[in-house]
Amino acid sequence: MLRTREKIFCYVVAFAFILFLLAPIVWLLSTSFKGQLDIFADPPRLIATVTLDNYREVLGDRDFMHSFLNSILVSSGTVILSMILALPAAYGLSRLRSKTKVGLLSWVLLVRAAPGMIYVIPYFMAFNELGLMDTKAGLILINTVFTAPLAIWILISFFDGVPGEIEEAAFVDGATRWQTFTRVALPMAAPGIASAAILVFIFSWNEFLFALTMTRFESKTAAVAILNYMGYEGTEWGKIAAAGILILLPVAIFAIGIRKYFVQTSAGGVKG
Amino acid sequence: MPGKTNRGLWPLIMPTFLALVAITVLPILVTLGISLFYVDLTMPGMTRFAGLENYFELFQDSRFLNSLTVTAKLIFIPVALQIVIGLLLAMVLKEKLPGTGWMRMAFLLPAVIPPAVSGLVWKLFIVPGAGGLSYLGHVIGVDLSLDLLSMPGSALTLVIVTSVWVGTPFVALLMLSALESLGEEQYEAARIDGASWFQAHWHISLPEIRPVILTVAVFRILEALAIFPIIFVLTGGGPAGATEPINYYAYVNGFEYLRVDYAATIIFFFFVVMMGICSPFLINIARRESSEEAR
Known part of the structure; x- marks a missing residue:
């Protein structure tokens, strides 16, 4: 050709x-x-x-492994909170026939598009007041500011793909809207839900600005803790490289696992 | 029948939206509020109303004006390069030439590497003497062990290169899926009429995927300053502010100079400008999504 x-x-x-x-x-x-x-x-x-010395040292570094565990816990928590918020809303929006729909969808996009820095100052002040500074719960909450709209947007198109006839049949059999949502739509959209969850996990795993400003030590995540190897006495490149590989490995594997959906979903609104 | 009406939908939607208003709209309004006051964190109780004075200060602040220029450079140059190179790569990958299939998988990598790690990857790559660039220079016999981060021009170029590195493969994959959704007839017809590969794409494929290109561009523009972690790791905004965009300057004010009021002013100003430019496009995208009837 x-x-x-x-x-x-x-x-x-x-x-x-x-x-x-x-x-x-x-x-x-x-x-x-x-x-x-x-x-x-x-x-x-x-x-x-x-x-393998660099890997041995990084894996034996209690501070870094602590932050690695934090990354896992914060990312998992963000996935759970985001899904609790996003699943019902995305299903509702997917089925909604109303002029408000455009408004709500625009608003979801606008929230997602706001610069992260605009949330940092109010959350910083509020977390200090509420004792949420340097806690995993606090970090999960502020991560959700971005991941919930992202998840809503992705999930809508997956719920759009659930055939309406099956839901109609459920209604004829006397199912309520909630039953239809949980027993018909959720199982049928399961692959999409899984890929949205993985995407939220990746986003939260990679998040830097909030972890930098809202944590000190106790809840610091790996993406920020890796900077500890850039000390005043010089940068320990061997450890940085090993730690960098360890941080990117899980998300790279996840991304390859959902590669079929990855481009389509993480574009957030870009339809091919 | 409930399926044809909105019955039972609002109870599913409203709790989430109320929660989202609480965690997004409220903080943004607080940021606006803070920007209208003089706040001194070191002297609580000295807070007083400032009106728009913080905003007036912006335009006499040469470092702020510099950050505006840097912002423009760090948004438009990388996005333009990402789109152009991404399109070209999509056209190439679409040919499914032997030996290029695995590249689609490799293209996923930069998009999922944590941005802070991407910054470190490039910082390591250019370490004079120990970096991959010095190595490549050694292989081809040219001395490439320069301290690129010490000069404003090369530091900015490096940030742009990293931004292109992070964004282009993903743009290419988006464009590729758009190209692959097109019918082949017109393209084939043009080829039979003697058009070159490039001409056929330029005149046939590209006009068809223009809406996708525009949408991708809007999202890339909105996300361009998400390279904050890369700048934080690579240059720290320097040298001499050469790589300090507006969100970085806001960060410096809030967390190094502890001037939260001014930081709030800077970032709120940026938020309003970005939304002013991009919201018509976003609303359009939302309209398209909502008109796509489920069935």
Whole structure:
């Protein structure tokens, strides 16, 4: 189909970009397996003596592992709270036939599009008053500011995909709206719900600004705690690389797991 | 029949929306409120009403004006590059050439790597002597061990490159799914009439996916300043404010200078401007979504 020249052009574009995309990640990976001396070897080498010391040290670092556990707990909590808020609302909006629908949907998008910084100051002051500063509960709450609208938006299209005839049949059999929601729509939208939940998990796992400002030590997440390796005495690149790999591994696996939905859902409103 | 009416829907929708108003609209109004006062965290009780004075201060603050320029650069340059390169890559990947299939999977990576880690990935890559860039320079025999973060121009370029790195693959995947949803007939016809691969895409495919391109652009613009963690890790806004966009300046005011009133002013101003520009598009997107009848 393609002429030879066009084919060559396509290959050049594709491989040039993939080099740009992968080179920094490959370097992170290679650094994570290097000893301190090899990291600053002159000339630099891609593969030196392979050592697991960096991983051993990071995994043995109680502060970092504490933050890693925090990431898991905060992300899971954010998923649960977001889903409790988003599932009924998304189902309701999907079925709603009313002029208010556009207003509500616009509002969901606007909330999601607001810059994160606008929430930081009021939440910071409120958390200080309420004793929520540096707590996982507080971080879960402020993460939900972004993840609940995101989940609503994604879930609406999955509920749109549940055939109406089946719901009608449930109504004829005397089911209430709530029963139809829980027994018909929820099970049928299950794959979409799972991918929305994973997306919320990824978002919360990666979140930085709120974790930076609303936590000090007790509830610090891994995405912020990794900066502890950039000390005043110099940056411990080996540990940063190993910790970076450990942080990105779970979300990379999740993303590949839901790759079928990932592009479609995380675009949040972009329809292909 | 309940399925044809809205009966029973509002009890499902309202609790969530009330909760969302409490956790989103309320804090935004509080931010607006704070921006109208003089607040000194070190001297409680000295808070007094300031009216719009904090807003007047903005336009005499050269560091704020500089952050506006940086904001414009960090929004429009990366988004333009992401769209252009993303489109080109989507056109390439659509050909399903042998040996390129795995790239679709690799393209997911930058979009899911935590932004703070992306910042570190690039910071490590350019460490003079120890970074991958020095290594590549060594391989091709050019000395690339420069301290890129010490000069305003190269630091800004690096932030833009990282932003392109993070966003482009994802834009490419979105464009790819848009391209793949198009019919092939017109494209094939153009090819048979002698149009080149590029011409056929330029005249046939691109006009068809224009709404998608526009939507992607709006979302990328809105999310462009989400590179806060990258800037935090890479440059800290420096050197000399060269990479300090408006949300970063708000952060510095709130958390380094403890001027929460001024920080609130800066970020509320930005919020209003962004919403003013983008909300017509967002409402349009919401309208399209809601007109898509479930069945």
